[in-house]
Amino acid sequence: NPRTPLASLSDDDLAAFLTQQQAAYAALQGRGLKLDLTRGKPASAQLDLSNDLLHLPTSTTDRAGVDVRNYGGLEGLAELRELFAELLWVEPSQVVAGGNSSLTMMYSTIVDFLLFGGVDSPRPWSREEKVTFVCPVPGYDRHFSMLAEFGIEMVTVDMHDDGPDVAAVEALVKDDPSVKGIWIVPTYANPSGAIVSQEKAARLAAMPTAAPDFTIFWDNAYAFHHLTEDEAKSADILSLAAASGHPNRPIMFASTSKITFAGAGVAVLAASEANVRWWLGHLAMGSIGPDKVNHLRHVEFFRDADGVRAHMRKHREIIAPKFAAVDEALTDGLEGLEVAEWTHPTGGYFVNLDVLDGTASRVVSLAKGAGIALTPAGASFPHGHDPRDRNIRLAPTFPGLDEVRTAMAGVATCVALAAAEKLTQDRASGV
Numbered sequence: 001n002p003r004t005p006l007a008s009l010s011d012d013d014l015a016a017f018l019t020q021q022q023a024a025y026a027a028l029q030g031r032g033l034k035l036d037l038t039r040g041k042p043a044s045a046q047l048d049l050s051n052d053l054l055h056l057p058t059s060t061t062d063r064a065g066v067d068v069r070n071y072g073g074l075e076g077l078a079e080l081r082e083l084f085a086e087l088l089w090v091e092p093s094q095v096v097a098g099g100n101s102s103l104t105m106m107y108s109t110i111v112d113f114l115l116f117g118g119v120d121s122p123r124p125w126s127r128e129e130k131v132t133f134v135c136p137v138p139g140y141d142r143h144f145s146m147l148a149e150f151g152i153e154m155v156t157v158d159m160h161d162d163g164p165d166v167a168a169v170e171a172l173v174k175d176d177p178s179v180k181g182i183w184i185v186p187t188y189a190n191p192s193g194a195i196v197s198q199e200k201a202a203r204l205a206a207m208p209t210a211a212p213d214f215t216i217f218w219d220n221a222y223a224f225h226h227l228t229e230d231e232a233k234s235a236d237i238l239s240l241a242a243a244s245g246h247p248n249r250p251i252m253f254a255s256t257s258k259i260t261f262a263g264a265g266v267a268v269l270a271a272s273e274a275n276v277r278w279w280l281g282h283l284a285m286g287s288i289g290p291d292k293v294n295h296l297r298h299v300e301f302f303r304d305a306d307g308v309r310a311h312m313r314k315h316r317e318i319i320a321p322k323f324a325a326v327d328e329a330l331t332d333g334l335e336g337l338e339v340a341e342w343t344h345p346t347g348g349y350f351v352n353l354d355v356l357d358g359t360a361s362r363v364v365s366l367a368k369g370a371g372i373a374l375t376p377a378g379a380s381f382p383h384g385h386d387p388r389d390r391n392i393r394l395a396p397t398f399p400g401l402d403e404v405r406t407a408m409a410g411v412a413t414c415v416a417l418a419a420a421e422k423l424t425q426d427r428a429s430g431v
């Protein structure tokens, strides 16, 4: 399907293309669709993979004979810490198994930094004149809204295929002691699918920072969420940081939200033993222990790390075709027009779609007008502001395969229409 780039069409041909897309859009509206590609939620078929959890655990004691129904064990069930330690390439003593949400663990970590300061902090962050985080973009919207709520400033750096623009990060952290942290989703990033290379991870671990308590929030939410046989291994950030003399710099987060049940899984934190003591010390003032019944339920369900890996392959069978459908629809509708670029993730939950500059908001509102809900344009940027208004995050896991096909063909129409409108306006105004 060799199409001509839209920008190189004559005025007459562009006008004809515009008319054609307007007609396609009117037809799309006429279908009365009601589809939703907004959030990265597992489909119910994925949740069903873990239904055995509903009948577990069969035992009421852990392997040491402790009654899991009772209080205690703030750091989480030893068996589960071991299982995650193997999966995340860390030591069991570096792992805390908590409640059902890693996002909540990130939130309380930042609250502890603000109120008390961390292991290497000269004072609580709330006593600093200003606290700044480096935010690779596009990134995870909830990371940014969390910082906005705390009044933490955000400076952006570009996310590349192999991780953030590390030279830009190094320049930001070197002289400015207000720069206290960075968000990193190292494996199959939300939304770009990028995988942080070992080399970039090593530079982040080793770089000189003006703040002694600069912290890498290493959110490995998609560590095991492969979409192909080429299963990426996450960089070993705790060892890299320890080896370069900054053992407390990274704090790693993960959860089974997209492995078992999004609302009833287990979240974990992994960090240096000093950080783990610090974190548990503050947690102890607010909790007598986690839900160890759920911990044991997960241990019985998976048995071991290989059990998790096998389980993730079943997820892959369900969702990989949906990602293929996204690519197919975008290729069918847009290839050659040079009005959009999109990622081909090998894991994770998202496809990142970059449309013609200045048209992302229009695409999202056109889609809405045709009954297709997309994540708001700009959501993957701090304060929801994409300076180029071109970025759209697509989340194809929740709808059925046919719905993904229909929705994405519609999105392609909206992208082409918005681009034709924009080019037409630009020509009319002599841009």
Ligand code: PMP
Residues within 6 Å of the ligand: 040, 100, 101, 102, 103, 104, 140, 185, 190, 219, 221, 254, 255, 256, 257, 262, 267
């Ligand atoms: N981090 C990232 C990067 C995510 O995409 C998500 C879920 N969409 C989360 C964290 C949330 O994790 P949890 O369910 O463990 O709170």
